Amino acid sequence: MSALLDTTDALHDQMIALGRAARAAAAALATVPGPSKDRALRAAAAAIRARAAEIKAANAEDMASARDLSGPMRERLMLDDTRIEAMAKGLEDIADFPDPIGGVLAEWTRPNGLRIQRVRVPLGVVGIIYESRPNVTADAGGICLKSGNAAILRGGSESIRSSRAIASCLAQGLREAGLPEAAIQLVPTTDRAAVGHMLTMRDYIDVIIPRGGKSLIQRIADESRVPVIKHLDGNCHVYVDAAADLEKARKVVLNAKMRRTSICGAAETLLVDRTIADTALPVLVKDLLDAGCAVRGDAAAQAADPRVTAVAPEDWDTEYLDAIIACGVVDGVDGAIDHINTHSSHHTESILTEDPAVAERFLSRVDSGIVLWNASTQFADGGEFGMGAEIGISTDKFHARGPVGAEQLTSYKYVVRGDGQTRP
Amino acid sequence: MSALLDTTDALHDQMIALGRAARAAAAALATVPGPSKDRALRAAAAAIRARAAEIKAANAEDMASARDLSGPMRERLMLDDTRIEAMAKGLEDIADFPDPIGGVLAEWTRPNGLRIQRVRVPLGVVGIIYESRPNVTADAGGICLKSGNAAILRGGSESIRSSRAIASCLAQGLREAGLPEAAIQLVPTTDRAAVGHMLTMRDYIDVIIPRGGKSLIQRIADESRVPVIKHLDGNCHVYVDAAADLEKARKVVLNAKMRRTSICGAAETLLVDRTIADTALPVLVKDLLDAGCAVRGDAAAQAADPRVTAVAPEDWDTEYLDAIIACGVVDGVDGAIDHINTHSSHHTESILTEDPAVAERFLSRVDSGIVLWNASTQFADGGEFGMGAEIGISTDKFHARGPVGAEQLTSYKYVVRGDGQTRP
Numbered sequence: 001m002s003a004l005l006d007t008t009d010a011l012h013d014q015m016i017a018l019g020r021a022a023r024a025a026a027a028a029l030a031t032v033p034g035p036s037k038d039r040a041l042r043a044a045a046a047a048i049r050a051r052a053a054e055i056k057a058a059n060a061e062d063m064a065s066a067r068d069l070s071g072p073m074r075e076r077l078m079l080d081d082t083r084i085e086a087m088a089k090g091l092e093d094i095a096d097f098p099d100p101i102g103g104v105l106a107e108w109t110r111p112n113g114l115r116i117q118r119v120r121v122p123l124g125v126v127g128i129i130y131e132s133r134p135n136v137t138a139d140a141g142g143i144c145l146k147s148g149n150a151a152i153l154r155g156g157s158e159s160i161r162s163s164r165a166i167a168s169c170l171a172q173g174l175r176e177a178g179l180p181e182a183a184i185q186l187v188p189t190t191d192r193a194a195v196g197h198m199l200t201m202r203d204y205i206d207v208i209i210p211r212g213g214k215s216l217i218q219r220i221a222d223e224s225r226v227p228v229i230k231h232l233d234g235n236c237h238v239y240v241d242a243a244a245d246l247e248k249a250r251k252v253v254l255n256a257k258m259r260r261t262s263i264c265g266a267a268e269t270l271l272v273d274r275t276i277a278d279t280a281l282p283v284l285v286k287d288l289l290d291a292g293c294a295v296r297g298d299a300a301a302q303a304a305d306p307r308v309t310a311v312a313p314e315d316w317d318t319e320y321l322d323a324i325i326a327c328g329v330v331d332g333v334d335g336a337i338d339h340i341n342t343h344s345s346h347h348t349e350s351i352l353t354e355d356p357a358v359a360e361r362f363l364s365r366v367d368s369g370i371v372l373w374n375a376s377t378q379f380a381d382g383g384e385f386g387m388g389a390e391i392g393i394s395t396d397k398f399h400a401r402g403p404v405g406a407e408q409l410t411s412y413k414y415v416v417r418g419d420g421q422t423r424p
Numbered sequence: 425m426s427a428l429l430d431t432t433d434a435l436h437d438q439m440i441a442l443g444r445a446a447r448a449a450a451a452a453l454a455t456v457p458g459p460s461k462d463r464a465l466r467a468a469a470a471a472i473r474a475r476a477a478e479i480k481a482a483n484a485e486d487m488a489s490a491r492d493l494s495g496p497m498r499e500r501l502m503l504d505d506t507r508i509e510a511m512a513k514g515l516e517d518i519a520d521f522p523d524p525i526g527g528v529l530a531e532w533t534r535p536n537g538l539r540i541q542r543v544r545v546p547l548g549v550v551g552i553i554y555e556s557r558p559n560v561t562a563d564a565g566g567i568c569l570k571s572g573n574a575a576i577l578r579g580g581s582e583s584i585r586s587s588r589a590i591a592s593c594l595a596q597g598l599r600e601a602g603l604p605e606a607a608i609q610l611v612p613t614t615d616r617a618a619v620g621h622m623l624t625m626r627d628y629i630d631v632i633i634p635r636g637g638k639s640l641i642q643r644i645a646d647e648s649r650v651p652v653i654k655h656l657d658g659n660c661h662v663y664v665d666a667a668a669d670l671e672k673a674r675k676v677v678l679n680a681k682m683r684r685t686s687i688c689g690a691a692e693t694l695l696v697d698r699t700i701a702d703t704a705l706p707v708l709v710k711d712l713l714d715a716g717c718a719v720r721g722d723a724a725a726q727a728a729d730p731r732v733t734a735v736a737p738e739d740w741d742t743e744y745l746d747a748i749i750a751c752g753v754v755d756g757v758d759g760a761i762d763h764i765n766t767h768s769s770h771h772t773e774s775i776l777t778e779d780p781a782v783a784e785r786f787l788s789r790v791d792s793g794i795v796l797w798n799a800s801t802q803f804a805d806g807g808e809f810g811m812g813a814e815i816g817i818s819t820d821k822f823h824a825r826g827p828v829g830a831e832q833l834t835s836y837k838y839v840v841r842g843d844g845q846t847r848p
Contacts, residue, residue, distance in 0.1 A: 227822045248844035255846035363839050375842030397835035398651045399823040411821035415787050418799030420672035422679035
């Protein structure tokens with residue numbers, strides 16, 4: 001057994017108690033009407049605004065204890081007025097969306113008169129395991145509540161004071177709406193072994209969603225006995241076809257790579273049809289280089305601009321999350337499809353072309369959660385899709401794929417209404 | 425590590441080769457038009473009919489080697505003309521259903537003009553692990569093919585000759601339709617360690633569906649690193665409310681328990697509202713006893729008929745699959761809901777009542793895959809639901825719940841069509 005599963009008995013009892021409370025809260029939440037959940041979300045948002053000073057004070061303590069952390073980690077940990085307002089606004093946005101629960105997904109009547117409905121229900125209890133960003137406490141708690149699920153939140157130890165302050169505001173919202181406070185529970189201990197417990201609590205947790213670096217997520221997926229919705233890396237591709245409109249392609253390539261380089265929908269590889277290596281490739285590469293992006297290219301890309309350095313085999317599998325791009329030529333759309341299906345993390349890929357048949361071939365054959373035609377990969381986002389707040393982008397195919405919002409945290413049941421039918 | 429995961433290197437290589445072939449076949453199958461898949465299914469059905477003698481000969485060898493097996497196991501293993509025709513007809517029925525792949529589940533246009541579709545796609549590679557019934561080879565292979573998934577089938581060693589003969593007919597069907605034969609592969613070895621390999625092949629298998637006894641399924645779920653769709657036990661309940669129509673209730677209770685006692689949708693517990701313990705309970709219990717069903721009851725049920733024996737605590741959690749029923753009184757619909765949510769396997773439960781408010785309370789609060797009002801639990805079946813052939817009834821909430829047919833073996837992708845949009 002690995003370190004993650006190394007646990008103690010006292011902690012075990014504490015975690016099981018948490019699980020039992022979550023299960024009871026989930027049973028209550030499952031049939032709570034939408035307006036009650038929305039009232040709790042809005043009251044929590046109000047509490048976050050009203051108690052901003054308290055949250056900032058807790059965060060200041062976290063920051064003071066976190067002097068040894070790296071710059072990016074401190075940046076993620078920090079809460080200011082803008083971020084606190086964004087949390088509150090985020091909860092209100094979740095409240096504004098329609099209730100995903102109770103909706104009839106399909107209905108039909110059988111020849112024997114049985115009326116069958118497939119109805120959306122919550123999954124039950126969702127475990128969220130995250131790292132330094134304390135705002136995940138509000139975002140994830142809100143999405144779980146909206147979808148009628150109880151949440152067990154396990155934040156990073158470096159942000160525990162901030163997370164506690166935020167969780168206290170969520171509890172206040174639940175209380176004011178008359179909902180059970182155990183609907184959103186923060187694991188109180190910073191003991192790392194708590195994560196190991198969560199991964200084995202199949203009777204109390206229905207799904208685990210890890211938020212954080214790829215290695216954390218991979219380790220959780222490897223060890224968990226509870227189903228996991230994974231958001232691994234976003235090794236996203238843009239393919240510029242021979243039939244592309246070059247001006248459109250220039251705009252989209254630059255946006256896909258450089259708008260924000262640190263998000264999972266940022267492009268990490270540019271593929272160009274070999275037949276336009278002498279024409280389009282130099283223009284596209286120059287745009288990127290001039291914008292401050294390092295380009296690691298194959299022979300064709302290196303020939304296109306002297307500033308291009310040689311690409312290494314592992315570059316094709318790398319999510320840089322930085323101003324770096326791998327670049328090479330492929331043999332038409334089928335070459336692009338092969339390359340992408342071999343190297344992609346199945347997150348998001350885009351084709352630039354004015355040829356609809358080529359585009360449709362790409363869209364149907366590329367095996368990724370999101371495939372785009374003539375649009376930037378940076379649209380890979382629940383909000384941009386109009387799906388509301390998201391808890392991540394699933395790179396799995398099982399259960400949920402692509403943006404994971406409240407609707408993706410649901411299951412269904414079959415409701416059958418009859419009049420005394422028996423089976424012959 | 426347990427015995428299931430104890431493996432050897434040669435077998436490992438063989439299983440990985442199988443996995444690679446399945447992956448390649450899945451990539452091809454994903455975009456095969458529906459009519460090609462249906463052609464393969466019909467050709468396989470024709471091959472099964474044409475080669476019935478060969479299948480029966482193989483089965484006779486299996487039966488001869490299986491002299492030491494129990495009667496029920498030999499019964500499940502045996503293939504006769506009726507069962508062979510049922511396999512062929514089953515494949516044709518699957519062909520008759522609409523193609524689940526490529527359908528647009530939802531579509532919308534964003535203010536920036538992006539047109540977003542959620543489109544149904546196959547999961548990829550499905551692993552089926554089953555026991556003695558050789559007909560699962562045809563049923564499971566057919567459902568996987570229909571849903572565009574490659575299948576890796578691992579049957580019981582006692583039925584290996586029969587399964588090979590059937591798999592050969594499926595391969596013939598695939599060949600005749602010009603589809604890759606590796607779309608449906610039978611694990612060639614009877615080495616039990618092959619199962620352990622399948623459970624760790626996350627790169628090659630997207631979901632595992634175990635078919636068989638509860639202990640096999642539980643063990644696979646405990647050890648698998650690949651997502652599992654579980655069909656555990658069907659500890660199904662019928663609750664007769666105070667507002668029930670007694671004649672309707674008598675018919676439904678008797679059918680739910682006694683129509684066939686060996687299927688997962690058979691009722692295993694009868695709950696009756698305490699207020700009708702003196703009136704309805706004796707009638708319902710007498711019907712069951714007179715039909716040859718043993719009744720294990722609480723004090724009220726024992727008072728209703730001297731033939732009722734005392735129920736033990738474990739009875740409430742038992743799936744008898746036999747002419748036995750546990751029986752007791754509860755305090756109204758809320759008592760029934762509590763009892764069911766505590767003891768049920770979340771499979772199928774039914775309420776008998778003429779009071780719509782009571783019925784709706786039961787339907788919304790009982791946390792099972794299928795909930796029925798005034799109808800027999802024996803309707804828990806994909807065919808009875810009009811969903812076509814099924815591979816089992818999922819007692820999970822994650823990914824698939826209730827009857828698992830071709831549609832439940834799918835995922836989706838987001839297809840986004842634009843005209844050069846970049847994200848601001």
